[in-house]
Amino acid sequence: MNLEEIKSQIEANVPGCSLEIIPNASPSGQHSLLVDPEHALTVGSFLRDGASPRFDYCSNVTGVDWPLKETTAKQKTKKIVDGVEKEVEEAVKTSTGDYLEVVYHLFSLEDRQGPLVLRMRTGDRAERVHLPSLTPVWRSAEFQEREVYDLFGIVFDGHPDLRRLLMWEEFTDHPMRKDYVDPDDYEYEPTAHDEVLKRTQAHYAAQETPSGAEEAR
Amino acid sequence: MLGNGIIKGLAETARNFFGSYVDKERLTTVQFPEERLPQIEGTRDFPFLVYDGDDWEKGLRCVSCHICEKECPPKCIFIEKSKDKKPDAVGKLQFYPVRFDIDVSVCMSCQICVEVCPFDAIKMDVEFELSSDDRFGGLLHHKDKLAKSNEYYHKIHPTEAAAVDAALAEDREKEKEKQKQAAAAAAAAAAAKAAAAANPPPAAETNTDASSKEETK
Amino acid sequence: MSVLTEVSIDTISQPANDHLHGDLLEISMGPHHPSTHGVFRMNIVLDGERVVKLKPVFGYLHRNHEKIAEHETYLGSMPYTDRLDYICSITNNWAYALAVEKLAGIPVPERAEYLRVITGELTRLQNHAGLIGFLLQDMGASGTPLMYAFREREKILDLFEALTGARMMCNYMRFGGCRRDLPSGWMEHAQKVVDGFPRFLDEFERLLRTNEILMARTQGVGIVTREQAINAGISGPMARASGVNYDLRKVDKYGIYDRFSFRVPLGEHGDVYDRYMMRLLEMRESLDILKQAMRDLPSGPIMDPNTKIRNFRPKAGEAYGRIESPKGELGFYLISDGGPNPYRYRVRPPSLINLTLLEQMCLGHNVSDVVIILGSVDIVLGEVDR
Numbered sequence A: 001m002n003l004e005e006i007k008s009q010i011e012a013n014v015p016g017c018s019l020e021i022i023p024n025a026s027p028s029g030q031h032s033l034l035v036d037p038e039h040a041l042t043v044g045s046f047l048r049d050g051a052s053p054r055f056d057y058c059s060n061v062t063g064v065d066w067p068l069k070e071t072t073a074k075q076k077t078k079k080i081v082d083g084v085e086k087e088v089e090e091a092v093k094t095s096t097g098d099y100l101e102v103v104y105h106l107f108s109l110e111d112r113q114g115p116l117v118l119r120m121r122t123g124d125r126a127e128r129v130h131l132p133s134l135t136p137v138w139r140s141a142e143f144q145e146r147e148v149y150d151l152f153g154i155v156f157d158g159h160p161d162l163r164r165l166l167m168w169e170e171f172t173d174h175p176m177r178k179d180y181v182d183p184d185d186y187e188y189e190p191t192a193h194d195e196v197l198k199r200t201q202a203h204y205a206a207q208e209t210p211s212g213a214e215e216a217r
Numbered sequence B: 001m002l003g004n005g006i007i008k009g010l011a012e013t014a015r016n017f018f019g020s021y022v023d024k025e026r027l028t029t030v031q032f033p034e035e036r037l038p039q040i041e042g043t044r045d046f047p048f049l050v051y052d053g054d055d056w057e058k059g060l061r062c063v064s065c066h067i068c069e070k071e072c073p074p075k076c077i078f079i080e081k082s083k084d085k086k087p088d089a090v091g092k093l094q095f096y097p098v099r100f101d102i103d104v105s106v107c108m109s110c111q112i113c114v115e116v117c118p119f120d121a122i123k124m125d126v127e128f129e130l131s132s133d134d135r136f137g138g139l140l141h142h143k144d145k146l147a148k149s150n151e152y153y154h155k156i157h158p159t160e161a162a163a164v165d166a167a168l169a170e171d172r173e174k175e176k177e178k179q180k181q182a183a184a185a186a187a188a189a190a191a192a193k194a195a196a197a198a199n200p201p202p203a204a205e206t207n208t209d210a211s212s213k214e215e216t217k
Numbered sequence C: 001m002s003v004l005t006e007v008s009i010d011t012i013s014q015p016a017n018d019h020l021h022g023d024l025l026e027i028s029m030g031p032h033h034p035s036t037h038g039v040f041r042m043n044i045v046l047d048g049e050r051v052v053k054l055k056p057v058f059g060y061l062h063r064n065h066e067k068i069a070e071h072e073t074y075l076g077s078m079p080y081t082d083r084l085d086y087i088c089s090i091t092n093n094w095a096y097a098l099a100v101e102k103l104a105g106i107p108v109p110e111r112a113e114y115l116r117v118i119t120g121e122l123t124r125l126q127n128h129a130g131l132i133g134f135l136l137q138d139m140g141a142s143g144t145p146l147m148y149a150f151r152e153r154e155k156i157l158d159l160f161e162a163l164t165g166a167r168m169m170c171n172y173m174r175f176g177g178c179r180r181d182l183p184s185g186w187m188e189h190a191q192k193v194v195d196g197f198p199r200f201l202d203e204f205e206r207l208l209r210t211n212e213i214l215m216a217r218t219q220g221v222g223i224v225t226r227e228q229a230i231n232a233g234i235s236g237p238m239a240r241a242s243g244v245n246y247d248l249r250k251v252d253k254y255g256i257y258d259r260f261s262f263r264v265p266l267g268e269h270g271d272v273y274d275r276y277m278m279r280l281l282e283m284r285e286s287l288d289i290l291k292q293a294m295r296d297l298p299s300g301p302i303m304d305p306n307t308k309i310r311n312f313r314p315k316a317g318e319a320y321g322r323i324e325s326p327k328g329e330l331g332f333y334l335i336s337d338g339g340p341n342p343y344r345y346r347v348r349p350p351s352l353i354n355l356t357l358l359e360q361m362c363l364g365h366n367v368s369d370v371v372i373i374l375g376s377v378d379i380v381l382g383e384v385d386r
Helices: A003-013 A037-050 A141-152 A194-207 A210-216 B004-022 B067-071 B112-116 B150-156 B158-196 B202-216 C065-070 C075-082 C089-104 C110-138 C144-164 C186-208 C212-218 C226-231 C237-241 C272-296 C350-354 C358-362 C367-377 C381-385
Strands: A019-022 A032-035 A057-066 A069-081 A084-096 A099-108 A113-121 A130-132 A155-157 B047-051 B077-081 B097-103 B122-124 B147-149 C025-029 C041-047 C050-057 C317-325 C328-336 C344-348
Touching: A003 A019, A003 A032, A003 A037, A032 A037, A037 A113, A037 A130, A057 A113, A057 A141, A057 C328, A057 C344, A099 A141, A099 C328, A141 A155, A141 C350, B004 C186, B004 C212, B047 B150, B067 B077, B067 B112, B112 B122, B112 C075, B147 B150, B150 B158, C041 C367, C050 C358, C050 C367, C065 C075, C065 C344, C075 C089, C089 C110, C089 C317, C089 C328, C110 C144, C110 C186, C110 C272, C110 C367, C144 C186, C186 C272, C212 C272, C212 C367, C226 C237, C237 C272, C237 C328, C272 C367, C328 C350, C350 C381, C358 C367
Parallel strands: A032 A113, A130 A155, B047 B147
Antiparallel strands: A019 A032, A057 A099, A069 A084, A099 A113, B047 B122, B077 B097, C025 C041, C041 C050, C317 C328, C328 C344
8 A cells, every 4th residue: 555646546536635645754654644624524535435445444533732832943054144155053943733633544444454544634723623524434433533522622523423522511621632731639649759749739839738738748 | 942042051050050069160169268269479469678688677678769669650659768878788888768658559560660670679569458447548558568578579479589589699799799809909009009109198098998898898 | 411402202203003102211321330331321212112312421431541641651551551441451561562563663572472462362262251241141141151251261360360460450561572471380271271261162152052032132133234334443353243354363464463373253144142152253263373372382582672661762753553452453543752751642442432333233122132232342441431
C-alpha cells in the first residue's frame, strides 16, 4: 500500500479536495493523510466503497490536542547590508499548533492492508471546533467520536447522537486537553511529591488548616 | 430425541459430583483460613526494604537515592534523605533514609521499584494480610515496618535471593579490590613523598594514615 | 435524566391485539446489576417484555487512563495497562509493548517472542473459559458451568503467579522482551495444564453444547450480519461469529505467529450461540498454538540488550500497534515528542467498540435476552470506560 497512490486515487475521484501527506519520522513509518474537513465525508465514502483497496474497516478514532507552541530558532540568512552581502543571524519565530486533530486508522479487510491514517484539523481550539462526522461512513466511529467530543471538545457535525460518553452530562470541561486543570479534590496524600505535593500545598493554603499542613509537608 | 442434550449434561455433572470424592482434580476447594495453599515462589505483593546483619537500622541497604520514588508509577513512596553519612553493612559511608514511607493503599504491586533499584535494597514481599482499621495511617508503612532481614528474603524467594547475594558479593569483592589498589597507590604516593622530603611534616603523616585507614576499612 | 427522547408509541409497530397495549416502561438496568459484568448501565425502554430502545451509559469506571499515561513515563504506564482488561493483563501488556516497539524500532529476541506467545495464548484460554462460564451463568445455568470453568482458569492463573508474580496484574512485558525468564519446573507444570485442558473442553461441550434449552435460548438471538459487523468495527471472536475472516494473528502476523499452524474458526449466523461456540473452538486452536510454541521454545536472552529501562525516550513520531486480544483488536496509538512520557497515548478498546451494535442486537428481544446478548459480547468495564 502506497500512500502517494491512494492520495492520487482520491484526488482523481473527489474533485476539489486538498490532501497533504504528513510524514512520520518514527521507525513505524505510518505516514498520514491530512484531509480538508469540507470534503472529508466524500473522501471517506470513496475510501470505503470506491478505492482500491477498499478501506471498509475503521479501527481507531481518536483526538489529539495541539496547543499553540511558539519556538524561536536562530537562522542564518544572507542579507545585503550596506551593499555587501553578509550572513546575518536572525531569530525566527515559528508558531505551530493551536488546533485540535482527529485521527482515523483505517484498514482494508479484503486486501488485509493498513493502516491508512486520516487526519482532520479544526480551525482553532476555542471557537472553530466543528468537524464533519464520519459515523455515516463507518459506524465504528460512533462511540469513538462521542468520546473525542467528550474529552477534547471537537463537535462532529452529522453525528447521529452526539452526547458525552465517559463524563457525565453536566460536566463542562474537556479533560484530555493539555490545558485542563484538575479540580481540587484532595483527600489525603501521605506520600505526595512533585505535582501532587504542589497541589496538596495549594489545597492547604486555600483551606487554611494549619493542623493538616504538617501532614502535607 | 428431545432432551438428549440435557441428559448428557446431567451425566457430566454427576460425574463431577461423584468424582470429587475420589479425584483430587475435581475437588479443588481449599478451606482458606484453616487450610492454605503452599506459597508460590515468584509471588509478589508489596515492597519491603532489605537489611543485612542483625540491626535493621544499621544494615539497611537503601542509600536513599530517590530512584524508586521517581519511577514509582502511582507515587506511593516517600523518601527523606539524611544529611550525614553512616557506615553501611560493609562499613562504607553512605547516606541513609531518614524517612522511608510506602503508602500500601496506593501501591499497585507493579515491582518497578525493585527493577530500577541499583542497590538491591527494595524487594517484593509475600505478606498479604495487612488489613487495618485505620484507613489512612494504618496503611502507611514506615521504614521500621518495611525493614526485613536478608534471611527473611531468603526464606520467601530462595532462588532470587541467592542470585542477588551472589551478585552483591561479587560487587563487594570488586569494590574491595579497587579500594585495596587505591589504598596501595595512596600509600606508595605517600611513601614516595616522604622519601622525597628529607624532613616530612608530622601533620601530613597522620593525615595520610587516617585517610588510608578509612579507605581500607 | 431521561433518555426517553422522542420515543412514542407511534414509532413502534403495534401488536395485533391493540386493546391490550399498555404504556411504555423505561427501566435502568445497572450500573449495579449482576448481569452487566461491572458497572455498566443500560437505559431500556420496554413495551411489555419487548425492548424498543436501549441506550448504553458508560463512564462509571472512567479514570482517564489516557491522561494518566501522558504524565507517566513509558514504562510507568505498563502496570496501568494491566488494569484495562483486568482478565487478560498479559495481552494488554503485549499490545502496549508492541506499540512502543514500533514507535522506537526495538527488536525482540526470539525466546521472548515465544514466551509472549505462550503467555498470551494461556491468557486467551483463561479469558474464554471464564467468559463462557459467565455467559452460561447469565443464561441461568447457575454456578455449575462457571465453577468448572473457574477451576481450569485457576490452574492457568497459578502458572501466571509462578512466572510473573501475580495472578491477574501480571505486568510481564517490557519494551524489547519480557521481564522474567521461566522459573525451574514451570515448563513441566504448564505442559501438564495444557495436556489436561482438552479433557475440560470435552466435558464442557458434553455439558451444554447440545443442551436443548441453551439452543432455544441462544440460536437466532442477537444477530449481527457480516456487513454490519465490518461497518461497526466489530473485532475478535464476535466478528468471526458473524463470518468475518479477520484474525490479526493471521493478518498482521505480529510477533512470530506466522510460524504456527492454526485455524481460524468462523461462524455463519452471528447469533449468541455462534459467539459461544467461537470461544470453545478458539480454545482448541490456542491449545494447538501452545503445543507448538512449547515444543519449539529456543534458549537465549529474553530482553533486547540495547533497551534501557530508565530514561527511555523514543524519537518524535507516532505509531499504532495492535494485537488480537481475547476480546478483539486491542490497539495502542502513541505519539512521542521526544520526551520521557508520551505526548498522546490512546487505547483502542475492543470491548467498547464491540458494544456499538448492542442496541440493534437487542431490539425486539426480551429483557432476559439482553442479558445473554451482553454476555456474549464479552466486555470488561475496566477497558470500556478506561
